[in-house]
Amino acid sequence: MTTTTTPKTAPGEGGALAARPPQGDLVTLTIDEVEVAVPKGTLVIRAAEQVGIQIPRFCDHPLLAPVGACRQCLVEVSTPDREGNLKAMPKPQASCTLEATAGMVVRTQRSSAVAEKAQHGVMELLLINHPLDCPVCDKGGECPLQNQAMSNGRATTRFVDVKRTFPKPIAISTEILLDRERCILCQRCTRFSREIAGDPFIDLQQRGAAQQIGTFSPEVLGFAGELPGTVGEVPQGTTADAFAPAGDAPRGPALADESGRPFASYFSGNTIQICPVGALTNAAYRFRARPFDLVSTPSIAEHDSCGSAIRIDHRRGVVLRRLAGDDPVVNEEWITDKDRFAFTWQSAPDRVTTPLVRDDASGELVPASWAEALEIAADGLAAARRSGGVGVLPGGRLTVEDAYAYAKLARVALGTNDVDHRVRPHSAEEEAFLGAHVAGAGVTVTFADLETAPAVLLVALEAEEEAGVTFLRLRKGVLAGATRVFSVAPLASRGLERLSGTLVPAAPGTEAEVLDAVTDRAPSGPLADTAAALAAPGAVVLVGERLAGVPGGLSAVLRLAQRTGARVAWIPRRAGERGAVEAGALPALLPGGRPVADARARVDLAAQWDVESLPATPGRATGAILAAAAAGEIAGLLVGGVDPADLPDPSLATAALDRARFVVSLEVRRSAVTERADVVLPVAPPSEKAGTYLNWEGRPRAFAQALSSTAMADHRVLDALADAMGVDLGLRTTADVHAELDALGPWDGLRLAPPQEPAREPVVVGPGQAVLASWHTLLDAGRLQDGEAFLAGTAKRPVARLSAATAAGVGVPDRGLVQVSTDAGAVVLPVVVTDMPDHVVWLPLNAPGCAVRATLHADAGALVHLGAVSAQVAGPDAGARPTGRRARGATAQPRVPDAGPREPAWGVGAVHRVDPHADHDHADHDHAGHDHAGHDHAGHGAGHDRADHRTDGDGTGHDRGPQHGRSGTGA
Ligand code: SF4
Ligand code: FES
16 A cells, blocks of 8 residues: 655645745845845845835735735835836735845835825725724734734724624634634635645635635535534633624534544644734633733743744743744744643642652651752662662653753762663664764754755654644645655555655554665665655655664664665654753763763763763663562662653553652652652743753754742752762753763764664464554643643544454444453544554554553554444454454555565555545545635635725724624625
């Protein structure tokens, strides 16, 4: 089975081109008597910015394709004719769609009465129906319409009629509310959804005066229906509930995704931010603050390894919202909804606010002073060190400073290399890969490289789910026609479809085998295509952390890179993973990629750390540490931000915590670890400390402390803990850590040898069994999304994916229920029949009701049992399923590998294109396309509507007309 997905937006249509800076020759023009030379292709509005002239605008956005929808940016333009005589254009021109040409003379509102009058006129039209919401509108105080009405509008209004109103707001999703009468139809939101995210969930609907933004309706696009509450699932008691009157929902539900939930986007929050009025608002933030009440602190998002710039807005010690920061080299101006909305976990009611120690008498955790808790922790760890040793599990969400403190404390104060930040499937092969290829390597592949790479191969990585803005960069490259995306995965995800990507199918566990088959000797097909594409200069292989769970996988990636010349970048999920690798929070690696086994590296580091020697034997990895603790071989555990549910075997983790004689937990909130700890030391969440993440590029992403707090960062707590143990860690402040890292410098010695594991035989699938495929979805049951019900409402519902043959074999129809079980437990989910290898089942890794690791004690590549839930439908052994099948990469058809030679199945299928119009899951795109046709009309229609309205706007946004009735003269 091979899939080449088709673009939802034609190359060149999207903002990818808009965002690409013009290249080539310079042209010289004059703007308001100022001569300026700009690259050919530069828009007049940008050229004006370069000489400090601000032309008012609404629809213009530097990262979106020009559209000329609002007409606010009109300027007077003259251009030279063939003889060089300057000729004035007959009407004012939209400067956001007009390219600068040589000799052009532009006069803006600053020097042209014509331009000023035109801008005043447009503003007056925009304000005709704009409501008098400014005093209560979330956008008030930061609203481009409000601001530009003051700077570029009329002083008085001539509008005397009744304003058009709509019942308000309607819930576009649980997270986003729409006040339609505030909308000025600039189409920034719809263009973002279509051009950048590729998942249009709103669009212009209706025509003339009735034109408005709305969700897609499968029937008539309108809002006259009687189905309140069909869009999104608004939590009870929310603003949307309170304000959305019955009968005001769009007619018919928003198009549902395959799980039955109205379709939403992982990037929808960006539309709120770029809406130039208060038409799109955040349900959680609505009416909670005014911009001038807020203190803003630039920061870095903690939810993935992209290191996206954000802005934290807080008031009196409470974070009220987060916005995307503007960082052209990393996230441009976009972030995921998780980065934007998931911050309440940091102030959850279960925050640990004081040190806790376990009371001997009651066995309960009781509050203690810092001095008391540190003393007990230090004594306990020292005793544990003497009687079996201490394992250190920092977790993967730390700053570089914190991870470094764990790495140093383990070696200096606890005398062990048993330290590992990985709280997920991991392997010695992975550590060798990280030591050889990642640690100390610096920035090798960048976001910008992804935009221009001729080919990007994703291996064990769903970019949209696991590294959101990486997906947006890839899409940008794809839409610009520069990049082709390939993915080694068991199925073509919706994200891959929106990248127009080519699936190189691989059943779980067969990735190494498939990667080794990507050669120029492969028969024509996706393997040969991928090999040829990767051979082009600039090609990149992006490897997800999940490949650590596939023996031989990372070795195969390095072999592939060697064969093709492609560069390799590792993209873990958590924000702190890359930094922890650099900091030496691994059993065989010291800071900077120094191998533990290298005597020179140890001597080097011991001198720097002012100790006589460092432990010379590479330590145990997370799994081995937990197994040793569970077996009583390790006496103590020092645990950072670790959730046992993230571990491959959560029960082993809890057994280890239960069995260890002494456990110290550094945590933000109460957890399964704190409940088993002897001492709990509270630490600060990201908004209450300063620090640095290293993003997957290897780029330092420093952030400042946003909130005043007495909570301390991990490194400071560890410094105090070491002090109580009689060790001077010297890491009290971030400056201390930076000074030490600077003094340490880069490592110029040998690195760990790259792994050379062969591919393993795929597992043999028995009757009623399947191989598990699984990964995290962006929004799931993770603890860092706790307390954010609005965001949770936009998450995908969990489903189980099976091929048609596998589903038939189990006796489960599409949308029927399947039970996926192991000896440890079972989950039951609706089935979505998917084009994927047979004898494979895909489950979301940690969705509500589908905690794969905690329930099944299994991970991707494991064997699970399938069964129909209803006996009436089919029993677990129903259907013909031959024994001894191998779940290998990949064929779309059922087959019996044992009956024939083990030819590479990946060569079997011909490339076929997924027809998006045939895919009901994405039927909304059809509507999107349908609506696109209306966009032209939309812009013009909007203009007509406005022109038809008689106006009495005072030009300030403070129209005096009543808030009811309608004046849709253009209808
Ligand atoms: S809702 Fe969309 S079209 Fe309307 S003003 Fe906001 S961004 Fe523009
Ligand atoms: S900003 Fe130029 S038309 Fe809208």
